Amino acid sequence: MPFESLSEKLQMSLRRLVGKGRVTESDIDEMMKEVRVSLLEADVNYKIVKAFINDVKEKALGERVMKSLTPGDQVLKIVNEELKALMGEEAVPLNMNLNGTTVILLAGLQGSGKTTHAGKLANYIRKTYNARPMLIAADVYRPAAVNQLVTIGKQLNIEVFERGVMMKPTNIVKEGLAYAKTKNYNVVIIDTAGRLQIDEALMQELVDIKKIANPNEIMLAIDSMTGQDAVNVASTFHNTLNVTGCLLTKLDSDTRGGAALSIRYMTKIPIKFCGMGEKLDQLEVFHPDRMASRILGMGDVVSLIEKATENIDEADAMKMMERLEKGYFNYNDYLDQIKKIKKMGSLKGILSMIPGMGQQLKNIDIDDKQFAIIEAIVSSMTKEERKNPELLAKSQSRRERVSRGCGRPYHEVNNLTRQFEQMKKQMQAMMGMDERELNKVAKGQMPNGMPRQKVKKGKGKNRGGFRF
Amino acid sequence: MGLFSIFKKKKQTSEALQKANKYQLGMKKTRSGLLSKLKNVLSGYDQVTEDLFDDLTDAFIMADIGVSTTLDFIEELKEDERVEGIHDPKELQPIIVDKMFELYLKNEIVDANLNLEKDGLSVLLFVGVNGVGKTTSIAKIAYRLKNEGKKILLAAGDTFRAGAIEQLEEWARRIGVDIVSKTSGSDPTSVIFDAIQKAKAGGYDCLLCDTAGRLQNKVNLMKELEKMHRVIEKEVPNGPQEVLLVIDATTGQNGLSQAEAFSEITNISGVVLTKLDGTSKGGIVLAIRDKFNIPIKFVGLGEGMEDLEYFDLEDYIYGLFVENDDE
Known part of the structure; x- marks a missing residue:
């Protein structure tokens, strides 16, 4: 029972409107139907949904939506604002009696x-x-x-x-x-x-x-x-x-x-x-x-953007892009990225903020401990190896030494180096893509000619290795 | 009373009457339910209009019948040729009831009885999210099967939640059945494995396996359940004979996600709908039947060990439709 997010549904109901130039009241009604179903699917009480829809509709009938080029987004914004107003803005602390019991x-x-x-x-x-x-x-x-x-x-x-x-x-x-x-x-x-x-x-x-x-x-x-x-x-x-x-x-x-x-x-x-x-x-x-946003099933995009801007410096990001483009991406960059992601909180938490991911995440187990393992492995590499990933990719004895150094089993080091190479190839492939191909990637389809990440099957806790 | 009095007359034997009464009692408090609501909706209109259908939709939603199941139902109702000629909204009532039966039955014969081996061991595995009443349901079903003359063994497979083992042990003591348990924190699969060996050796008829509550989106816990299921499959011919998904009547739309996820890893053979003695109607089970073809086998109607009934569609739907005395 995958439910699409409300924003997707609103887009759908608006598709017919393309070229009409002007949104009518019945178009708004149509959108309100989608809002209603979405809220009911989230288990909001039907009476509340009714009252809520009336409020939203009234606001939506205002100038802002009717004249907007993106009426769907405007409606979504109103719905979100109204929901927030209803839920209350801030966390309410416990009533503690600090001087007694x-x-x-x-x-x-x-x-x-x-x-x-x-x-x-x-x-x-x-x-x-x-x-x-x-x-x-x-x-x-x-x-x-x-x-x-x-x-x-x-x-x-x-x-x-x-x-x-x-x-x-x-x-x-x-x-x-x-x-x-x-x-x-x-x-x-x-x-x-x-x-x-x-x-x-x-x-x-x-x-x-x-x-x-x-x-x-x-x-x-x-x-x-x-x-x-x-x-x-x-x-x-x-x-x-x-x-x-x-x-x-x-x-x-x-x-x-x-x-x-x-x-x-x-x-x-x-x-x-x-x-x-x-x-x-x-x-x-x-x-x-x-x-x-959770009730609307649309992910917490605002928080995600906030978190990302808080922790990632744009200039840094640009530098990283350049390095990627030239194929210079090495273990130091990798470590750097992981640190940045970690600053933003748990990986699953971050991913769940992405619209549409909530439902897909259901079946994915993301273990933040993997980060610690990767960090441990990378920390056991020599400076030279970190700068030049080839060294490890080519030498089994180097990998064995790293494995001993960080106390992780050899196959983990092996997986990491292999996947690092794959990732590098994927990224370089992405750099060379046009918009259409990038869209495909975003939708989870691999365009032709791009290396697929091999997932190792087997028993044990870390089967499949690091999945990113 | 209308419909319900007809239904009551249909029940002849005193046993059937008793059961219907229990349903009535259990459902009594759920009374502000569908029929009164339905009647109110229908009597509020002189003609069959779009608004009437909207209000009907609300009545269904209120009972937690799934949103898409409800929308489909109402859409079909509108298109139903029987409805086309109808101008008096009151005439809709029997049609709606009929259609609800159809929704559940889907032209099949749905049997609420448990699928048990005639000779030899039957294993019943109970699964569900946290706090739905798995352990209590096991106790009630064990009590019922014991009264049917079966030799019962329980397996305390919830080794995770604090007090879960003690809870099942206490029930086993009260009912007077045997139980296999290990210390808290042991591997639940090993508890079930041991219980199967004991059940085989001791000539037990039914083994009822408790499992820890698990949210359906927890991958590792679902894998653990898969393992238990696999062991039963391997150790017991045709096992598990029943995998019962326990669903709390207060559950909303998430019930569908539960049914989907649990049937992906086990062969869910039926639903136990618990806490139907509250104000919730548990309509999501109709959607579960509609979407995943899983029948309801039992309903829980209280905290005592006898407060459990085999699911009876008539009782359930009419129960939902009964007028509330308080109104």
Whole structure:
């Protein structure tokens, strides 16, 4: 089910317009249909989509779009701006009580990731605020939930207060808070059982816990893959508990996460964190402004451009181009490039910002450790070898020496040198291409006469070698 | 009540009635569902108009039925020759219901029963993303199969998530079935391998394998699953007899991506739709059936071990269509 990005769809719907010279209201309607489908596919609630489309249409009917030569881009811009406005511009920090005890209550549906995120939050708070966190295991219903939190506590070396499963959660919380005081813990995170928002008895239990704990922060954990129902869930929890922040979990999935918009729009609860993996340090502060493009499925081009301009000097880039053109590209340049890319963040992160890549990346595993390996190998080359890649390409004994020097297996060094040569050839081939051929490359088709990168098949972790 | 009372009359035996009641109870809270919405939409119009179709689309989308499945459905409905002569929107209702049945059945006989060996071992592998309810579903299905007289073995193949092994062990204890588990962090494939050996030696009928939740875009985790699948294929004739993809009813459009990715590496034979006792309708499974031809086998309707039913299309669709008492 590959969905094209909204920008592609808008281009499609605009294709018919070519030569018309003027955009009419019905053309705008046509575009709005595409916007609507795109948002629905991202799981934005249908009611919100409706209201949103009306807003956007009104703006789009203004002069700017109607007279523009690029109406599609203009519409996209409006959609993006409106989405950003809805999501809120800035990250909202935790409500911390820095002079006393901060109590955080975690709530949510079953399987939304509360227990894991109780651990992640505790870890984050300890690191960020230099605080002393403690966890309370108040999920007495799901088998082994207490056990799960205890294990997480052990992994993090954070104390977990538990009273088994025979005591009422309210009493566990009461005792836990008292215990925290005696032990001088200044942050207490309460993990509660998952519950349906329509389960009145269990919702009352949360209200009771809230009364006892008087939390500074009530965090609702919501699965980022949630569909249309996200609005019901968030509103009911919010109405019952007055939720102060939202934790968007499993955002490392390939969901477009329209639920985030729905929640924000209907309840105004700020989304404060997002879960980005199963490891306990994979918690990130949520940047609402970046979510807009993800929901639109168009990649975060703005951030990419920002990052690139921040880190890459134009003059440098030009110099590099010249060297490439003349075929001078050597290991020093290579190392230099890697360093620049690394400055921009993780490779996967960078690639995912490119429009259309998001979906393709799904099937590619990019390991940033590869960079470290390449750096290690290159660092073990002599200055002469770095300047003149031929030396290594031709001499097995040199490669063997490098392998010993950097502690990486010989085949890795071999792969690197081989691929370096291939890359060089590819780049030189690209230099000589005309625009049409370059377009082909951009679309992933190799034009004739260009060496294909051979992918080695085999077993083991590094099969296929370095893939760039 | 209209349609639903007809449907209720059709169920004769008390057992069937009980089951329908459970569905009703389970789905009760999902009631602000399709039919009331459908009726509201239809009664809001005097004529069949474009706006009516737009509102119908919203009603489908609201139930998380996939966007493209919905758009195709409505488009077909518009072109349906039966609809062409219709002026009274109310007449659309039975046609829509019919078409929903067609959408799922596709002129096939879809059987929700598990494909189990008559003699010899059957292996059931449970897969899905994190937090959808795999472990709980295994417990419920084990409980049901045990009551059907089968000798059951569980394999604690989620060696990654903290507490997952203990969770399944606790269920095994409550249900009274055997379990094979290793320490947390061991290779899940080896757990499954050992369980298969034990199941073969001990004359078990069914082996239910738990796996760690994994997001479908994590390549390494998907490879790990592929390996488990391969081992079962190799060790058990015709195995795995069932690979069940567990989907949370709250899941939106991402359900399609899940179904696609998991069926690429395993032979998904059916879906277990969990948490249908909430307000979500899990309509994405209709899209999953539509796009990937994967049938739904079970629905989860609560946290107890008996809160599971074989999927019944009538119950499901009518359940979606039942009027909400609160409204």
